[in-house]
Amino acid sequence: MATRPEFETELFEKGVAMRRDVLGAAHVDRSIAAVDDYNVPVQKLVTEWCWGEVWNRPGLERRTRSFLNLAMLIALNRPHEFRLHVRGALNNGITAEEIREVVLQAAIYCGVPAALDAMRNVTEILKEEGVIPK
Structure with a gap:
């Protein structure tokens, strides 16, 4: 490069x-x-x-930063960045089940349309990454 x-x-x-x-x-x-x-x-x-x-600050673990990013990106309705950070969350050890819980939590505080959009994106990425069956 x-x-x-x-x-x-x-x-x-x-x-x-x-x-x-x-x-x-x-x-x-x-x-x-x-x-x-x-x-x-x-x-x-x-x-x-x-x-x-x-991201290099010592105050939060990468997993925690990923949880926060997922929730904030759902709230901000930023699907491109959200999809990117779903992959990052997986790389940081967050499970598919934990990601689903973030989406459910966001449904209550950010609204159902935001959560539905996020879940569509999560499902696509988890299938692409082989985490859940296609």
Whole structure:
């Protein structure tokens, strides 16, 4: 993967490592390969501050961060990021049953339409990942 001078910081490298651990190398490589001169600032911000700084803080375990992300992304109705973080949650050891419980909890506090959309996405990903039968 070609590097850009903007990405040659310790915090960026720390963020890339965390992103790879949680989201998988293939996703991170595609994401970084898609960077152009226009969107490089967003990629740098997300990688350094979200993944390099916050995800590496010692105050919460990765599992807890994944639980929180799933719930917040359901509440915010962000299905693209939600799907990505379902895979990350699985990588962080959260079970399909625990993910279902997050969706049920969100149904009460975020609304049934949000939960139905989330469950459709969860089911698709769990089937794609071979966690539940197709």
